[in-house]
Amino acid sequence: MREIQQKIDTMILHLGGYWRPLSGLARLLEEVGEVGGAMRKGSAEELKEELLDVLVISTCLANQYAISLQQQEADVREVTKEQLYFQIVEEAGEVARILNAYEGDKKLKPNRQGESLQLHIEQLQRAVISLGEQCNYELFDSLYALIDEKSTRDFGRFDHTPDPITETSVRTYVTYQSGRYWGGIDPKPFERFDRYMEREKHIERFLKIAHIEGLDGFVIQQSKDGLLYEDGYGYRIPETFHIVEETYENHQFLVIKPQQ
Incomplete structure (x- = not known):
């Protein structure tokens, strides 16, 4: 599954970049509805295509939260396609x-043990794989073919949307440290932290969900x-986080990390 996630990441960057999470969610729900439409019409080829789209978009959402998905096996219980x-x-x-609580207007519950985004994306994908198995589709083989096809065409199809999983800071940092990280834009020379926060909106998102989703840190490439x-520079992070300085070769980073 790691290879699939990496291939989908490369494909999305080729197309222009990730959608905003709520936009990605809208696309996911659209595809789930189209799965139902294909089932109602009895269109086997259309159903296969829509199931593949659900796998791709749900994997995109997992990538955006730095989730390492486990590959799902088909459910062997006797259940119907419906x-x-x-x-x-x-x-x-x-x-x-969950995404409405993270990114929208829904109130975030302080205690959601066992209710991670990863859990529900994996259960969603297990149901998709199981439905594909019942229909005798080789979904993973077809998924590789779909990714390769989209990766060789449609360059720049989508407008670029800045995302904390695609910033250069985090892409550089994870070559030195493994884990689940988001990254920020480059600071301006001698920029105060509060002014930086006005430009880098993703830190607030990180502080909101890091403990719940298990994110390891927010990376800022420093000079x-x-x-x-x-x-004294206008902003103090919550007491449940701390900032560390890390240097690897000629790269310097500030990393906001949850307290253990």
Whole structure:
């Protein structure tokens, strides 16, 4: 599954970049509806295409939260195709509930043990794989072919949307440290932390969800005349986080990390 996630990441960057999470969620729900339409019409080829789209878009959402998905096996229990579709709808609804709390207007519950985004994306994908198995589709083989096809055409199809998983800071940092990280834009020379926060909106998102989703840190690539972040520069991160300085070769980073 790691290879699939990497291939989808490369494909999305080729197309222009990730959508905003709520836009990606809208696309996921659209495809889930189209799965239902294909089932109602009895169109086998269309159903296969829509199931592949659900796998791709749900994987995109996982990538945006630095989730390492586990490859799902088909459910061997005796369930009907309709029951599997109901599972897909239910899990897509759970993904929507969580993302609405993370990115939208829904209030974020302080205690959601066992209710991670990863859990529901994996259960969604398991139902998709199970439905494909019942229809005798080789979904993973077809998924590789779909990724290769899209990766060789449609360059720049989507407008670029800045995303904390695609910033140069985090792409550089994870070559030195493994884990689940987001990254920020480059600071301006001698920029105060509060001014940086006005430009880099993703830090607030990170502080909101890092403990719940298990994100390991938010990475800012630093220089000797970069971000001014010590006390007195207009912004203090919550006490449940701390900032560390890390240097690897000629790269310097500030990393906001959750307290253990």
